[in-house]
Amino acid sequence: MKTLTRQGPMTPLLALRRRLPASRMLGLCLLVGLMLFGWGVPLLGGADPYAQDLMHTLEAPGALHPLGTDHLGRSLLARTAEAVRLSLGLAFLSVASAVTIGLVLGVAAGWRRGWGDRLLGALADCVLALPGLLLVLMLAAIAPGSFWTLYLGISLVLWVEVFRLVRSVTQGLMASPQVQASRLLGFGRVYLFRRHLWPALRPQVMTLAAFGAATAILAVSSLGFVSIGLRPPTAELGLMMTELFPYYQEAPWALAQPVLALFLMVLGFILLAGEEPK
Amino acid sequence: MSTMMTVKELCVTTAGDAPEVLLEPISFALKAGEPLTLIGQTGSGKSLLAQALMGNLPGSLEVSGEVWVDQQDVLSLPLSERRRWWGRRLAMLPQEPWSAxxxxxxxxxxxxxxxxxxxxxxxxxxEQATRRDLAHLGLEDSYARLPMQMSGGMAQRAAFAAARTGNAPIVIADEPTKGLDRGRRDEVVALLREALGSHGALLTITHDFEVARQLGGKVMILRKGRCLEQGDADSVLSQPTSGYGRELMEAQPERWPEATAAPTDPQRKQAAIERSAPTLSCTPPPGAVLSASALGKSRGGRVLFKDLNLAFRRGDIVGVSGPSGSGKSSLGDVLLGLVAPDEGELWRDPSVQPSRFLKLYQDPPAAFAPYWTMGTLIDDVCRLHRLDSARIAPMLERLGLAPALLDRRPGEMSGGELQRFSILRALLLDPVFLFADEPTSRLDPVTQRETVALLVELAKERDCALLLVSHDEALVTKSCDRIVSL
Structure with a gap:
């Protein structure tokens, strides 16, 4: 006990290390590694992910192309990095939007029960009744191959869970003595959110966000894999898998790259999420 | 008289390299037909003892010693074997029926x-046996009811019946009367006595002297895991020899000194009840900060109160007592404007800021955001109302709180300390009306006495009207100037 309570000044990293269990730390490291890969490779001045070189197709990893080339002679290092960047970027963007919308609407609905709450609840139930991938698919059919429809579709699927969680937690807290006490003392909405709601919501919302990011990444690559997501020549993990699949005997390392990248990304987010919120 | 259970040197420590003793070695014998009652403060290891006897302590704790029942040492049995004893040989009565x-x-x-x-x-x-049990407990029509459709007392009786289905001869009751009003407490004690019969054994754990007195038999007084004294209930309860035993006895509300400013004769006090006072004027009485006329509220089709006329002047100490579910807390919430009344009018002095009408809660930890240190939460109040934070230090001293507590979170303090912090937080705003909703029902008697005395004293000192709600009639009668019975 003594050694635990006697804490000197802590660096933020050390504080994080103490707070997160080992598995979540591993997930975080995986994701940071992938981000460095995705955003770092173009900075190092690698090859153009779209430049074809039909004289050097399906080359094994070597000095010129560290991860080899695909069937059109494009640098796999540049393409995998671009695909990772795209997946992570889309995941971050849609999760951020979904969390913002879910949080705002959830707190608004849970704060005061009434017709607004019922209306939002009904809307959430409607979205939930549709399979998530189907919704994304429908939107993708309207404007095929567009990054923004994918983003819109995934955000629309993800916000519902955040909303439902936030609403129920808010409802419970708003009826609690701690909130009543603060209101009697004259505190306003911002204070109630900052001191009472957000600390209770944060860990659960963060966990949901990490799961949501994994869902988003899988959704994008699934759509790419069945050729209704993003269009070639975009470097996208699902699309790359489909393209490289016919050459798995000649160039197994090529197919392995998008598969491994996808696996590590989803694993990273699931490890980071930890336990599912109750 | 045969011995049903013999406990030798039972001791509970934390597991690990540097074990901390939570319950010091204790020995006693439980005899057929003679109840044994353990009395002690919250945190004195009473509940640990009950769990150790049942053999369901959490794995992080180590237990040593012997517990002999029917020539077998319970502690040496494997968990699966002990589990088979539960309900059949040993039964434990749940503390809070709602959760059981x-x-x-x-x-x-x-x-x-x-x-x-x-x-x-x-x-x-x-089914026949169940109907018999229910009829016996006066719950004939409750067979198909859900727990939430019953009152606390009925649920307690039902939980009692459920715990007794295995006809275990040895019954352990851990704080069976916690939070119950006097009538219900006596009911539970009668049930316990009946369960004991002449062949059973009963171990009751409580901090209520009255429960021990009604049960009779033997009594042990525990403090901080150590047995201070033991003996026959009559002699120990009327003349405790240990200092702590005396302190505990003096802390029973029945033995408190009368409130000074009050009419000392209880008859006259009852006469001061303001129920059905004839005045129905809409103009508030002079000097009042809060008044209500012809106030009425019902819940679930039942009238809680009706035609209630009340006025609070600064410095008034008004008590409300009555059995649970009689609408005591609802009355306070209506007066504070937290719940709308069904009928009647409510008047608040408009020249007084709304944040000077405040409330103290029954469960102290529930009244604070648990994630922040007490210092942060108190500073928030000072910043919002532009108060001088230099006022905090003398108030801490006045309330007997160590300044170091400001660095702790609400979950890291005792209930008594937390309740004093909620008093401090309220007093910072110079309240004119304070509604204390069962502020001490979760505290042990010694802390309860200190807290109530401090609250009344501070309310008078700061000229604040206090509405003190409690199910304990003695507590209210002894500390308040006027009483409203519901």
Whole structure:
């Protein structure tokens, strides 16, 4: 006990290390590694992910192309990095939007029960009744191959869970003595959110966000894999898998790259999420 | 008298390299037909003892010593064996019936399940036995009810019936009367006495002297895991020899000194009740900060109060008592404007800021955001109302709180300390009206006495009207100037 309570000044990293269990730390490291890969490779001045070189197709990893080339002679290092960047970027963007919308609407609905709450609840139930991938698919059919429809579709699927969680937690807290006490003392909405709601919501919302990011990444690559997501020549993990699949005997390392990248990304987010919120 | 259970040097420590003693070695014998009552403060290791006897302590704790029942040492038995004893040889009565009963299962089925699975009766026999149990407890019409459709006292009786289905001869009751009003407490004690009969054994753990007195038999007084004295209930309870025993006895509300400014004669005090006072004027009485006329509220089709006329002047100490569910807390909430009344009018002095009408809560930890240190939360109040933070230090001293506590979170303090912090937080705003909703019902008697005395004293000192709600009539009578009975 003594050694635990006697804490000197802590660096933020050390504080994080103490707070997160080992598995979540591993997930975080995986994701940071992938981000460095995705955003770092173009900075190092690698090859153009779209430049074809039909004289050097399906080359094994070597000095010129560290991860080899695909069937059109494009640098796999540049393409995998671009695909990772795209997946992570889309995941971050849609999760951020979904969390913002879910949080705002959830707190608004849970704060005061009434017709607004019922209306939002009904809307959430409607979205939930549709399979998530189907919704994304429908939107993708309207404007095929567009990054923004994918983003819109995934955000629309993800916000519902955040909303439902936030609403129920808010409802419970708003009826609690701690909130009543603060209101009697004259505190306003911002204070109630900052001191009472957000600390209770944060860990659960963060966990949901990490799961949501994994869902988003899988959704994008699934759509790419069945050729209704993003269009070639975009470097996208699902699309790359489909393209490289016919050459798995000649160039197994090529197919392995998008598969491994996808696996590590989803694993990273699931490890980071930890336990599912109750 | 045969001995049903012998406990030798039972001791509970934390596991690990540097064990901390939570319950010091204790020895006693439980005899047939003679109840044994353990009295002590919250945190004195009483509940640990009950769990150790049952053999369901959490794995992080180590238990040593011997517990002999029927020539067998319970502690040496494997968990699976002990589990088979539960309900059949040893039964533990739940502390809070609400949490012990399944909220979505009918009462009759819950009791019948015990008869079938523990008592080994057939389905038909179990139903008959259940109906018999319920009739015996005065719950004939509750067979198909859910726990939430019953009052606390009824649920307590039902939980009692469920715990007794295995006909265990040894019954352990851990704080069976916690939070119950006097009438219900006496009911539970009568049930316990009946369960004991002449062949059973009963171990009761409580901090209520009255429970021990009514049960009779033997009494032990515990403090900080150590047994201070033991003996016959009559002699120990009327003349405790240990200092702590005396302190505990003096802390029972029945023995408190009378409030000074009050009419000392209880008859006259009752006469001061303001119920059905004839005035129905809409103009508030002079000097009042809060007044209500012809106030009425019902809940679930039942009238809680009606035609209630009340006025609070600064410095008034008004008590409200009555059995649970009689609308005491609702009255306070209506007066504070937290709940709308069904009828009647409420007047608040408009020249006084709304944040000077405040409330103290029954469960102190529930009244604070648990994630922040007390210092942060108190600073928030000072910043919002532009108060001088230099006022905090003298108030801490006045309330007997160590300044170091400001660095702790609400979950890291005792209930008594937390309740004093909520008093401090309220007093910072110079309240004119303070509604204390059962502020001490979760505290042990010694802390309760200190807290109530401090609250009344501070309210008078700062010229604040206090509405003190408690199910304990003695507590209210002794500390308040006027009383409203519901």
């Amino acid at each position: 009963l399944d909220p979505i299962m009918a009462i009759g089925e819950q009791i019948g399940e015990g008869h079938r699975l523990v008592g080994g009766l057939t389905t038909v026999e179990a």
